[in-house]
Amino acid sequence: MSAVDFFGKTVERNFRRRPRFTRGFLRIGYAAQQRLLRRRRGDRRLPSQAFLEQATMRAMRRALADPSRCALVNMFAPAELLHAMGLRPLCAEGFSSFLSGGKCERGYLDFASEKGVPETYCSYHRALLGAVHSGLLQKPRFIITSSSVCDANTSTFREAASHYGMEKFYIDVPHEESEEAVAYVRTQLERLVAFLEEGMGRRMDQDALRLAALRTNESVRYQRKFIDELARREFPNYISAEMHRIIVGHNLLGTEDALKFFRMQYEDIMEFPVQGGGTGLNVDGGIRDGLHVDGGGDDSGFNQRFPDSDPRAKRIIWCHVLPYYAVPLKKLFDFSDRYRLLISDLNFDQLTELDESDILGSMARRLIRNHFNGSALRRAESVTDMAKRLEADAAIIFCQWGCKHSNGGAFLLRDALVAAGVNTLVIDGDAVDRRGTNDGQLATRMQAFLEMLDGGR
Template sequence: MNYLNIYSTVINNFLKKNKNAYYLLKLGIFIGKNYVKFFPDKRLPKSLRYLHQITFDWTYKGMTSKRCVWVNLFAPAEILLAFNLDPIFIEAISAFLSGLGLEDELILRAESFGISESFCSFHKVFIGAVLSNLLKKPKFLVATSSICDANLNTFRFISESLKIPFFFLDVPREYSKEAKDYLKLQLKELVSFVEKETGSKLDLHKLSRIIQIENQVRSQMKECLELLGKKQIPTTLTFEMFMLYTSHTFIGKEETLKFYKMLVEDLRNAKVRDKKGVFFIHTLPMFEENFKNLFNFNKDLTIIGMDLNYDFLEELPTDDPIEALSIKLLKNPYNNDFEKRIEHIKKLISLTSPDAVIQVCQMGCKQSIGCSMLFKEEFKKLDIPFTFIDVDCVNKKNNNHGQIKTRLEAFFESIK
């Protein structure tokens, strides 16, 4: 008996009948977070078992807490953590709901409300969940203009639909003193906004401590990259995606530092890499059957990493945390032009020495689809096998599984 399928069917029936399924969803997440704590997957190293626990815990808080705040992946969540708030990035919630098999009904709800069919499914699923009253109303919303041009429209729509406050950060594309000052002013306005919404004052010492933890985390990340070039651990597409929690929204948490220290230790003790190593660009299709069959605990292939999990690796100043956050947002290679992004990816490639690179082009994402041919040219110069594949990471019905299988088989046949 597949209990997850039964649970999914029950929630879908609630959604179809316009019944409130929030408490049913909350119960499922509560059971899930305790299940992974007491019955961890023994195939995984200790670090990834711990990652499973903390991501479930953060997801539960972000979807049920009275202090939850919805953000995008690149929002300066450090400020929110300094106020003891519970941020959660909307892409994580969408992926979680898709994992429960709820995406069809939620996408239908969003599209019936006028959301375009070509709109990113990560955002459509989330909008559908909001329209279905499937999620607890957050205190407020915070988003940036970084990378994804759907952020402003999605968060504005949610703000208007739920009648909740929304703060938007306009991040300039080029780094300069003027851009830094402009962004610092916005970040100070964000602090004032959060102080007003929470009734609390920002503790700058606490924010500085969060930046200090971030710096320690990045030091561990760099060691991970060097080890990933030589070692391998059993993993899955899902756990690489879980690392978006620790590399972005929760990077300043003590639990994150503990995870990366554990990961470094696991890699040090791991066997030397004897499988074909694949590095991913943009995202991972953790629900697509062909990718799952190829990469989850595979005896011939191993996932080395994903570029977004190592997008910013510089040490930040801790004496002025607001300036540190402005530097981080502005200097992120994915906030700049293609040249900055490819140069950063080349550094990651030189550290990890993959046998192949795959760019996953998320359906509806112009940012990923638009640079595929440029990547192809660059990796040809490096003499590294590269391919790009169009996949919908959330809407499973949107994928041509036969075509994806053919593309993957042909690609890996060429690198044997």
């Protein structure tokens, strides 16, 4: 039995009767895992990727450790406001991913079903509610959610608030951008600040908020620069790194850790040589000639690290969440030189800088502009643009069990990508519940698709 298997089974055996023990056990396990995540000699992970995994694990552990500083949130709750108040966000998607990572998800999913949570409900939210109802998650200081981007945010956080007998804060995000819509959300964010201040019994430190906004802006700029370079450089990636990046790019925005990661990620990609192709937009938006011009790049470093690197690797863009426990996917994509996992569309959905003179207003605009908000056509346009920009050979659309928001627009997205000349595969599965993804089926479909891509060379 592997350590993870033991971990999962211990949680499953105890979580109903001994929630306190289970909570402590989880925290010990996560602490041990954080130590194991340190970068070691011979580690295939890049420095930024090792830091990323540690940073998200640390954030999760801290949020669980002190309920009095914990805010239970969705992925899109404005993180900078929380960090400026010294709060630690615990996001539904991130938390459930960690449960699944430790093979602990099954019991909580079933527990939620027993409490009446529909079995067709998104498993990220169902696992979270299982943890709420079973007593694993203690009453947090705040519950905050936005209506964007999916319906589950409304039901999950209402249910959690009702369970704990506390008030939640709900940010209603209109589906289309207009000045009136921005003003509407801005007003709500002002109320959120007041809500936080009242709950914490102190005023928000405006300097801390400005600092968080500055870090966000710097992070966004590094993200953009990274994407520019991704268009013309090979960058080794793996499934779980994409999932960890989602947490850093949303709930940890505004923190020193997030800024450090995005800076490191940019520095790491600059270590890799420029390949032919890519639109080569540089940081200032100018066109590069496809040559390696930056001092940070060093071909020898790349070749030492990835001697078999295939410059003709198929470049693949991912849409939606990733089932990072799925062995067939890991085998195909993790550090693969044949199939390069470029980026998930959850990692470029809100590359919006904040206006330091109107932080709340620009946060409101960011919420509305997020490409998952509003029509699926907007997301399709954004993903297609990115696929073109990164010269993606293919796209994989993952239909997460229970996500009507994303799954309903899957064929629209596929049509847009195919029209843009991007081979596209739509698959379904469950990124949390192992029982919801059939490894054999997944492997067959994925392999057939990649064979098709290879045949098209």
